Amino acid sequence: MRLTTRHPMIAAILLGALAATGFAPLGWWPLSLVAVAGLMALAERVKRAGGAFLLGWCFGLGHFTVGNNWIAHAFTYQDAMPHWLGYGAVVALALYLAVYPGLAVLGLYALRKRFPRLLVPDMFAALWIVSEYGRATIFTGFAWDPLGMIWLDTGVDQASRWIGTYGLSGLAVLAAGALLSIARGRWRPVMPLVVILGALATFGHLSLREPEHPTTIAVTIVQPNINQNEKYDQGLEETNFTKLAQLTGAPRPGQPRLIFWPEAAVPAWLDVEPEWRARLSDLLGPQDLLMLGGVKPYFREERKGAVTERTLVGAANSAWVLTADGQIAARYDKAHLVPYGEYLPMRGLLEPLGLSRLVPGDADFWPGPGPRSLPLPVGGEKRPYMGVQICYEMIFSGQVVGGPVRPAFLYNPSNDAWFGAWGPPQHLAQARMRSIEEAMPVIRSTPTGISALIDGRGRLIASIPHHQAGAINALLPRGLPPTLFARFGNILPMIVAALLALTAILLARPHRAR
Known part of the structure; x- marks a missing residue:
């Protein structure tokens, strides 16, 4: 007192x-x-x-x-x-x-x-x-x-x-x-x-207590347990890829899969590196789809005599949908960027002071257009649409679904590898709350955890603990009718x-x- x-x-x-x-x-x-x-x-x-x-x-x-x-x-x-x-x-x-x-x-x-x-x-x-x-x-x-x-x-x-x-x-x-x-x-x-x-x-x-009624769509969620200091180490590139490939598992004849990898899963620019797309497509069955995070680069080209020079001027933090024949079926660009994480505000003032953004690299990320639903070319049930919220975007209540078509689920590729002991469970908790608000399943894939499959009531159908490698193989939960909050925000x-x-x-x- x-x-x-x-x-x-x-x-x-x-x-x-x-x-x-x-x-x-x-x-x-x-x-x-x-x-x-x-x-x-x-x-x-x-x-x-x-x-x-x-x-x-x-x-x-x-x-x-x-x-x-x-x-x-x-x-x-x-x-x-x-x-x-x-x-x-x-x-x-x-x-x-x-x-x-x-x-x-x-x-x-x-x-x-x-x-x-x-x-x-x-x-x-x-x-x-x-x-x-x-x-x-x-x-x-x-x-x-x-x-x-x-x-x-x-x-x-x-x-x-x-x-x-x-x-x-x-x-x-x-x-x-x-x-x-x-x-x-x-x-x-x-x-x-x-x-x-x-x-x-x-x-x-x-x-x-109401039972979950899953769809017939098989999903594989991969958590490779690759730490932040290992992710960009060129000497570990092959080791890291092998972890992802082994956890993904072999294709299953007659059962197409939606496979989910984390944010920044591979050190590749998929739209300009066909050899990387071929390498990834070799892991897929004929009707499998691979969803993964990566970078979409933007260049400025300058003609100097007979030579054209390209300078990296920006990038998008993206989620890609890759088909079994190595084609990019869709891409989502992160819209809600992290200040000081993915871009440096007032760069001209702060950079001379020794400040830098946390994500490696010199060029800032550019924001995408916002939430939208991506159609997925898979067989079986009615063609599903996927919403995407990359990492930090998932914390914004009422801002995770957009566009004229309501997605069947949300894909939340994240990189919580640098967020200590408290960040990952807090991030997972907020993803679960979004699933309750929107009555929509959420799929989280992160490098070191906590990766999870969440149903439309916020229940953890399956999860992989923090700092453990593993994969979740399950059926995609069925979404529920839109809630009052989903309609009016x-x-x-x-x-x-x-x-x-x-x-x-x-x-x-x-x-x-x-």
Whole structure:
């Protein structure tokens, strides 16, 4: 108690760090609720606007520093920058991301000044939803681990079919408010919310008991366990390829397969290196398809006398669909690129300072046009369409499916090899939440894990543990009908936020009039 009253900002930092334990890999979600409840209790005692913002900002600083600790590990693979810079990068990113909870607490302070009897949990839940959506969209967005992710595997996560992950974040804030009310001896006002959460959890668990009805489409998902420092080592090129080939296995007569390899699976430019396409097609049966990540280069050609010089000016982070005869059937270019990872903002200013992007190479990646469905030329069932979200793109709720045709599944080639112990399970958790929101199977293939086959309810049909080589051979799960969220997207959590804010204000006004 002394810490919260005499040093509220330190308490807020510690509460923010505690809140991060609710996410994967720890999953201690009750502690996240306790932490948010503590933040609300501190916010109720703030006397000035600056103090309100600083309180939320300190909470965010602790929260994002702990939750995003995996980013520091990525710097150990970039020799162009000192490795210790990774720890500074984690804190620097947290300094920015903390602005969003800071704004939420500031908004709560301002509204409580206007409505002293304001229902704090309802209004704070509304502000939190809006602040998280802002974090996911402003300055290219960083949507990693919104608070609603703590509900994964509780049954409440299935409610994201209707209100999305940001709506689940609002539920988390309401639940934290209920804990605070109960701690103060006020049970009766929060009993309706407790009943609603219990009903959602029960409904969610019951829905997960429904059996899965797979398609007849065979899939093979490969995880070669190739570390980041081995991926671009030319001396290991043959060894790495052999791992991929052996895990892929021999063709199966009469059973076409969809084969999935990770992001940046081979060091090849497939559209300009036919010898690589022939090498890959030798692994396939007559009707097999190979999906893999790679690079699409872009060159500038200059004529100098009798010689034409080509200069690499950019590239796309792509996913390719390769047929058994070595033809490229389709390509998807990653649209949502990672700043400082795949391109260096303000390159002219930052490069002279010694900064570089984390992905090896000098040319920046260029963004693709966005989500779309790729038709797959396979026999058997109705011709399936495949959606693609490369690595980081999978974390953006409501932005993973696009185009006039709804895909049968999402392919998520990723490279989590440089994300330490916390990054891969957090990434997998977010892929599972996308499958629940969209009612769509997800296929993840990564170099070192965690690769997985996920059904349309977010269940892990099969997975390969972190830092293990292996392959998943299974039948593709059948997608479910589009959810409410799949139809309307993030307008739904915004409606939830508006309703919560309106309720808080309307319940405050009669008390004020007395």
